[in-house]
Amino acid sequence: MSSKKNVLSTPVTRRSVLKATAATATVAAAPMIIPSTAYGYANEPKGSSVTLGFNVPQSGAYADEGADELRAYELAVEHLNGGGDGGMMGTFSSKALKGNGILGRKVEYVTGDTQTKPDAARASARSMIEKDGAIMITGGSSSGVAVAVQGLCQEAGVIFMAGLTHSNDTTGKDKKANGFRHFFNSYMSGAALAPILGDNYGKDRKAYHLTADYNWGYTTEEAVRTSTEAMGWETVAAVKTPLSQTDFSSYVAPVQASGADILVLNHYGANMVNSLTSAVQFGLRGAQVNGKSLEIVVPLYSRLMAKGAGENVKGIFGSTNWHWSLTDDASKAFVKSFGEKYGFPPSQAAHTCYVQTLLYADACERAGSHDPCAVAEALEGFEFDGLGNGPTLYRAEDHQCFKDVLVVKGKENPTSEFDLLEIVEVTPASQVTYDASIFGGDLGSCNAG
């Protein structure tokens, strides 16, 4: 920390500045008075550096995913500051980034632990904003945290670039003007998965849903139900399972007797690993029901965590935001740059975090300012390519990215410990695009602190 950090800390309103100036006059010991013109917007960078806040889970069940996000952020910072091989900066369609930091300021960063709890995540984000002068917060590995931190950033007047969050609500019901999401969502998973499931398993299927009892679970169940029912599937039952559940035996045991021939596991992370393991143990996969072979579907795959389920993921369909085995130039550049630095390929969480950092930096360059409102304007409606997902649009109405969605399947014959998923289909963005108003919510107006 050689450079002197900016002395201003956020939630400071213009009104409080006047108060501060008035008050400092009475504090004889204070030799320096902050000039009130200094307050253009929250945490405006003054020196030769700009601080970003990387708020990722470092403890709890998502700690490994958080560690991977952090690796991606460090890589992005290195690239932004002109180090390394530049990664996806070379393939990015916008050429505003020059490898000299952001707007000529060196990029520095602070890190924090979200603990995958909204409370802890907000505390960590607040300390980044108040103490470290972070001008942008990014990261996270669950929708609860994303929604909570996004709300905080809106109030504090900094930009929030969401990490891994898949619930419709992040850019739906709970969308905020200062928040942006690159990751895809439940709706897109459902829309992309349904046709593939139809092609492989037929249009006449009976589905049984097990759904993690929280926000993301609900939106995922709804998305998959809607899109598969539209295709002709019938939903036999949908059972909510406690988020803290570890043994799913009593939930998977009755599936076969219910007459369902598809089991949809709306679970993520440890829930997914455990429920899938239980389901396979109970011999559900391939069991004969209604003269058909019973199949399992996992709407959202995480390669990092799928590893925990071992052999059980083989042949199971799901969707993912990005996968390292993609062969476009951008993905290859990213995998090379990440793989050479860390020795293993990046996860989808790492990818989305890297991309978000680049997108933020690029928006600052194009806007010519770190002002959150200017940055938001630069991101809204921004169309870009060369970041691993093909042509992508940052939609202005809800700050959600629209891009191709990958439908994947657990690989039957993995060649390495990273080679768990194979890409079955790249669903074009047009097929997963929806009307911005269907989830309700209100962006509000941009807050610059």
Place this chain on the structure above:
Amino acid sequence: MELSAILLQVLNGLDKGSAYALIALGLTLIFGTLGVVNFAHGALFMIGAFCAVTVQRLLSLSTITIDESKTDFLGKPLQIKTPYVESWFGESVGNALIDWSVPLAIFLTIPVMLIIGFVMERGLIKHFYKRPHSDQILVTFGLAIVLQEIIKAYFGANQIPAPAPSAFIGSFDFGSVIGMGPGKLLYPYWRIVYFCFAMLIIALVFAFLQFTTFGMVVRAGMADRETVGLLGINIDKRFTIMFGIAAAVAGLAGVMYTPINSPSYTSGMDFLVISFVVVVVGGMGSLGGAVLAGFVLGILESFASMREVIEFIPGINQVVIYLAAIVILLARPRGLLGRKGVMES
């Protein structure tokens, strides 16, 4: 509801219950009888589970050869790993050893857990017998965090699969045995193994306490430590051994559980609260109570998870264990089989 569906949940309940009972049994040896509030008990379970992972890793230690014809994700020549056990004992024996790593891990778990138990008791817990319970809580909770973090630093936070031997993959068809017709009542082999294993361990611990002189002295020591001490019997040494046994029971519960749920460093904490509830509902100072409560709560939880029940009372699956605990403790002041005066003040 069909009979088979109900029987299936009974089996599930017995299976869950056997896990609860086994963990609670170890805890009640320390907590209900030595009077030490051991918040590190979950961590002991977790370390047992990681013994399985360690054995798996040890058996899979490999020589690395480079295959120029294939490439890895960076386009470099692929490294092919050949486990040492395969090159030493031939492919089939080597594979079988790796395949059986979870049951084999039992042989590592027992000595490791006994040593951990002895060290813990001699090095730490011993000094806390006379300290208030609050001090015991803090020190054992601190220890639990430390143990967890060490595991996390080495093995990472994600779950690590430790599958059962392939011979146990698949399900046993109870339906055709009891005449309900084939395919009606299937239950996975490994879960049946776990249940039997738990019953065996429980029986061994009971027999040990009931039929050996050692056990008799320990039981006497639990009832009245001072008098036993006055008789010139070194009860301290026996308590150390008891602590080691409790740790070993927790570890065994953990190691055999790995194929059911892939272990992660948080597996212990997940079981900690529930095991305290089981011990207390069973009644303080009663080994039988802990086992009974484990099965009662396991079966209740299984039934509450049934779709028909959840539809009738929303959310019941989330709270049934705690609700049952409250009802039992209000109806029976000292739990199911508790002794008077143990941890009541």
Place this chain on the structure above:
Amino acid sequence: MLGLSRNDFLMLLFVLFLVAAAPILLNPFPEGSSLAQFNAGYPDLMQRFLIFGIFAIGFNILFGLTGYLSFGHAAFLGAGSYAGVWMLKLLTINVIPAIIVSTLVAGLFSLAIGYISLRRSGIYFSILTLAFAQMSFALASSVLQPITGGETGLQTNLNDPRILDGANTTGNIPAPSLFGWEMRESMQVPVGDWLWTFNVGYYVCAFILLIAFYISIRIFRSPFGMMLKAIKSNNERLSYTGISPRPYTLAAFVISGMYAGLAGGLMVSMDPLAGSERMQWTASGEVVLMTILGGVGTVLGPVIGAGIIKYFENIFSKINDNLLHGWFSFMPDGLEDFMVAVIHPFVGKGWHLSLGLMFMLAIIFLPGGFVGSLHNVFSRIFRKRAQ
């Protein structure tokens, strides 16, 4: 003075000084220096110190005086938080109704749970409270989602009714305030290389903490407090005197539940979000640990314990390798890497390890917690002098 003995009054003054000067005391290192990472003088953390201090003070009234170890106090914190956010949403963005209502709601909630749980004592009581809290947590994160917002938490929205304020649906969500003074407003005073942040919300918390602390001293020294101590030290003899201890313990339980609700109300006043994990057993366990670490039954201990745990959580978790390299950059490269490698496991994602070690070392070497053992040291010195 104020009905306190001289010693107690001095202690109150001491606490007054500490909380008033905390923004200065907690920022001992100059801005931009390599040790600035250890500064804790920013609003969020300072507010947390006080709020958890209040929570722990209240918990200590029950645990420290009566010896009843509740493992479910987080439920009251959570209930208070939800009540507080609903007040901010429905009534007004002014924090006063939120704080009052959250205290009352938590009081009622604790009355109901305490009435049932106090039928048992010892470990059976602990498990009953644990069971109630876990049920509250499970229901809040699932079935009661419409009221609690589930796992995501309950937040204020732009289109909330806010009856007294008159709803506005344009611009930004109003921040919780006290008659126009927004809780998040701060005055920043740079002095030389130092930067002090005086935050409105912090001083609101400080004012309430002082009241809470004062009430707690009064309870400790009152006949009621004596009665509670009697319950702890000799429950049986007390019942022989014909006094039923239950009304007293229930009163203590409700008071400590109200403290928890007050802490919850303040928490949402500072940052308007209430998440269900606030009610989980880990949160209940945290306040137990705070109290034990600081010193069970001491007046000041719980506040200190709360401060230490929150400091670890917020400061140690933010130290990353990048910072470590910065600190040791003056060393030769090999030594620098070695130092970073040595410290690395204890900070950043390893902050839990430091916390666990600290718990163990503290309780091994400081029986009775920080303040408890300080007491012992002092009394030993004084006894020697008396001899």
